[in-house]
Amino acid sequence: MKFIHTSDWHIGRQLHNQSLLDDQRFVLNQIVELAVLHDVDALIVAGDIYDRSIPPASAVALLDEVVNRVVNELKIPIIMIAGNHDGHERLGFASRQMIDSGLHIVGPLTKTVTSIELKGKQGSAMFYGLPYADPATVRHVLDCEVSTHEAAMDKLLEQVHEHDSNGLPKVVISHCFLDGGSESESERPLSIGGADKISPKLFTPFNYTALGHLHGPQYKGSDHVRYSGSMLKYSFSEQHQNKSVTLVELDSEGKAHFELLPLSAMRDVRIIEGKLAELLKIGKTDVNREDYLMVRLSDKTAILDAMGKLRSVYPNVLHLERTGLMSDNGKVELSRDHIKKGEMDMFSDFFTQVSGDAMTEAQQQAMTAAIDELHKLERTS
Structure with missing residues (x-):
């Protein structure tokens, strides 16, 4: 079984009010080409498909374009889960009707964890989609007492442990913040004060864990518990990150082998x-x-x-x-001489840039007199 793990597409995002839609289309086309080149059995998107819970129409159109190409034209199944940026109900609309086409969308959290069996060319695997859910949501849906993100995730993973995969490898897809993960400025905090952090040890028993939320590619706890990272740099704090998607191959014994496939941005x-x-x-x-x-x-x-x-x-x-x-x-010492000198220097620079010429001696004297007069008025007011 071979699949590409990606996450944090954030379709519709802006960078300092600059639309990134063309940049996103450029990179999404690369991801599709990599799926074809490596003859994968599935494409996994671990949350934050959109950048906003109510995405603009142009963002929806771009996702539709990509999904149609992958699922309908290339016949490659897609599994995507809702992240903290996504509107879970909107993302999950008509998801049950689309399963037969090969598109598996896990939107809102349900009482039973979603399990998806995918058959690959060389083998099969069982995938478990865990959309982003805070402790309050887990308490409500599962009718249990949990107060932290870690306790909530532990409760959800109990079902994955108990589920009979008929001997198939278990792949968990989740959108969360693992303790020790490297953050960047473009990630929206899941909670205040570190209560969102989850121990990586919760995920190590599974054959592979495909994570979303952190924008830098990394692994925590074990090398098969991985963040793919975002497909683009979404803040200047990410300038030194090398963006990629993760190619994962499960061998006959269920061991995960992976390779980072680099992505190049239009800008x-x-x-x-x-x-x-x-x-x-x-x-x-x-x-x-x-x-x-x-x-x-x-x-x-x-x-x-x-x-x-x-x-x-x-x-x-x-x-x-x-x-x-x-x-x-x-x-700078706050003496009148220093202040006057600073004001004069700044006005002189301004004058030169506007007129193209330096101030004459007479102009400098006139300006100095004006500054002195202003300071006299300031002292008497």
Whole structure:
């Protein structure tokens, strides 16, 4: 049995108000191509299919496009579970009617854990879909007393342990936060104060655990308890992550063997730093200047329309930080001479950028007199 484990598609997501739909389509096409190239028996999506519980129509259309290609045209079954970003009921609509087509959607949590037997070319396996569910939901659905995410997951996994798989390997699909996992800024916290953390030991008895929620590919507790990571970089904190999907193959004894299949983005997400003039010069020959960028400017002087100047070279600058100005906070003595000098320097820089010429001596004297007069008024007010 061979399948691709992926998660956290977040279809419909924006990065600093920039739509990523075209970027998502680009990578989803790669995932489909990898499924064909490696002749897999199934595609697993471990939650956060959409970025919002009520996704925009364009996001729904993209998912429909991908699912139709994989399930109807390529005849590859898909199993997807709801994550904490998804609207469970909306995602699970008509899921029972779609099972015969090869599309298995586990939306809301039900009293009985969903078990799905898939037959591969070289063998079969039993898959158990556990959608994201907080302790309150587990208490309500299963009518039990649990107060933590770990206790809730332990209760759900009792059914997986007890279920008779007729000797087939057991693969658990879950969307949760394992203790010790490496986080990034784009993941929505599941709870406050660490109460969402679950011990990886709960999942080690199974042949493979396909996890979603954390955006960096990683494993915890054992190498067969794995996060595939998100398919794209969804925050600048992820700039150094290498995105991939996980190819999993269960041998005749049920042991999982896996390989990370790299994904390439249409545009990278990265941070660049330096002075404005240097960055503009570098940008003219930067073959990746259309990447999504956060720029940290080290200039310590005022700059007129810094974002406009940057976007003339780097069209997809999404965020700008003036680290040069911030670095001196608290270091300047608050004397009147220092304040006047700072005000004069900033106005001088502004004047030069607007007019293209430096201030004349007469203009400097006039401006100094104006600043002095303002400070006199400030002292008497």
